[in-house]
Amino acid sequence: MTQRQLKLGAVLFGVGGPGQHDVWKHPEIPGDASIDIQWYIELARRAEAAKFDLIFIVDSQFITPDSPPHYLNRLEPLTLLSAVAVSTTHIGLVGTLTTSYNTPFNLARRLASLDLISKGRAGWNVVATGDGGTAGNYSRDEHYDYETRYGRALESVRVCQGLWDSYEDDAFPRDLATGVFVDPSKQHQLNHQGEYFSVVGPLNISRSPQGQPVIFQAGDSDEGRDLGATIGEGIFTHAPTLEAGQAFYRDIKSRAAAKGRNPDHIVVMPGITPILAETDEEAQAIEENARLKKDFGKTLAQFGRPFGWHDFTQYDLDAPFPDLGDLGDHSFKTQADKIKAVAKENGYTLRQTVEHFSQSRRPPFVGSPLTVANKIQEWFEGRALDGLNVHVTVPSELAKFTDQVLPILRERGVVRSEYEADTLRGNLGIPIPENVHTAARNAAQTVPAPELDRSGAR
Known part of the structure; x- marks a missing residue:
């Protein structure tokens, strides 16, 4: 059995996300960072060099003048990630797409395209849009109610997963001798009729080397946790303390087990913003000063x-x-x-x-590189998390984490030294889902034929 190791994500916020209204003024950050693809590519390459599992692009589709700077002017996630895909080789590419204002066929096709472009490194952060103002951008008078949003989210994922199995893995012989391009017996319609969607299929794109994009989810409500335990393979969350992290971790894993899922196939990754300095006292002073300046x-x-x-x-x-x-x-x-x-x-x-x-309590990952490394290891071994989503704005702060904290954890065997696989699933330790039609075919072939009596009757 392989040793359990910490998984790492980098959340790229450009000119500053929630609570970071002045980040755009930092000399290391271009004023147009949130729409500069070269900025994203450079940070993705840095994260890949440090053997991160993924980069994560958040999104929303409603803004006001008071929205954080990054929210006001940013690239659409899948377009951005497709560009990053051809400039990287191993790091996973996870984007937020809403199920409230997208249809499953469109979602499935776009995500499958990213998965093929990246050769199996795509991930989908499933969200049931919370910003009610989004309705006005999609020809609706009012936002969906809470129950409808989560109902659509679950059904959307299930439809996408069904569409991603439209073709079995060997559906395209592309045999010049026989002139057979596709085996029609291995192309499958979905014919879904549900509460929110009706989708015939098939999807006009094949599966990637990882089978299907990895499903991520972030939601702390009871409905959100239940959705995550049902469909999530990666869980994005927030944990203010070790105890809160452990409680959330236990809850998600137990909910998943109750649904018949293997809890070890779900990766819990809270977000953190590490603050590093040579000493704990210096780091704490930096953090306190930032709070006071808000x-x-x-x-x-x-x-x-x-x-x-x-x-x-x-x-x-x-x-x-x-x-x-x-x-x-x-x-x-x-x-x-x-x-x-x-x-x-x-x-x-x-x-x-x-x-x-x-301005609540001081965040937990503040201090010298050794202090922060010790804290991460404590949370990891204490089952408060399986990985971390490191919020990235200033590049030199990411460099402190990769160059000073990760070597300590790597020496202890907590973090990988090399990638284990070429796909996101492979590096996260999440199995490839078998195509449902192939599985049914194989099961039918293994069912023993009924025995005949001597007269030949069954």
């Missing part, structure tokens, strides 16, 4: 996102947190409900609530 006005505007970008400037900051009723139910409901509950339980004002959620 612009409260920008933070207040960003605070409205879970509530459908609700405008909180209309309230008295030092009055009790406003009664918002069911506001947020059609947006990021879990986060909105948590904010309302914490404010009520503690009797917080609006200002105190914003500060609580934007």
Whole structure:
């Protein structure tokens, strides 16, 4: 049995994601980084040189003037990743695509194309869009309700997986002698009739060396966790403490096992932003200074996102947190409900609530390279995670992590020294799903024929 090793993802945010409103001013970051493909290619190559498993591109399709700089002007994930694919050889390529405002056939075809372009390195972060304003960009008067969003998400994935099996692996003989290009017996319609979608198929593209793109999912609500345990092969999450990480890890793995899945085939990867310096004290000072410099006005505007970008400037900051009723139910409901509950339980004002959620405890991965390496190993061995998603903005900060932290973990055997495979599934240790039609054919061939009695009757 191979040794369990830490998996690594790099989340590329360009000029700055949530809470990073001033990152674009850093001298190492081009002002157009979020639309500069060469910037992405260079960082992907750096991550690949450090033997990262994947890069991850987040996405959303609704913005306001208060959205983080990276959100205001960025490349579409699959277009971006297709360009990176031809400039790399081993690193996985994971993009966010919503099931709320895409149809399964289109999703399946685009993802399968990336999977073939990259020779089996594609991954799909499945999201049920939380930004309610997205509806207006897709000819809808209102956003889907919570139940519908998650219902569409599950059905979308199942339809895509069915479409990705449209061709068996040996469906294309391409035999010049016989003139046979395709074996029609190994091309299959889907004929799906579901609650949300009707899809005939087949998909007009073959399977890649990894069979199907790897399915990732990120959701902390009960519905989100259940969806992840049902379809997720990689789980993106947030873990503020070791104990919280362990609790989430146990919950996801136990839910998956209850559904008949092998928990070891699900990779849990919380996101982190490591802050490194020569000493713990220097790193802690850097982190504290960054917190103190945050612009409260920008933070207040960003605070409205879970509530459908609700405008909180209309309230008295030092009055009790406003009664918002069911506001947020059609947006990021879990986060909105948590904010309302914490404010009520503690009797917080609006200002105190914003500060609580934007300036909470110090993140866990702050310190010298040795301190951060020790902390990562503790979380990994303590089953709080299977891997990490490292948030990347300033290239030199990524270099500190790859050049100072990873060598410590590599020497201890926690992190790989070389890639084990050419595909994302292979490097994550996730099996290739057998084509369902091939599996059925093989099963039928192994069923013993009924015995005959001496008269020849069955």
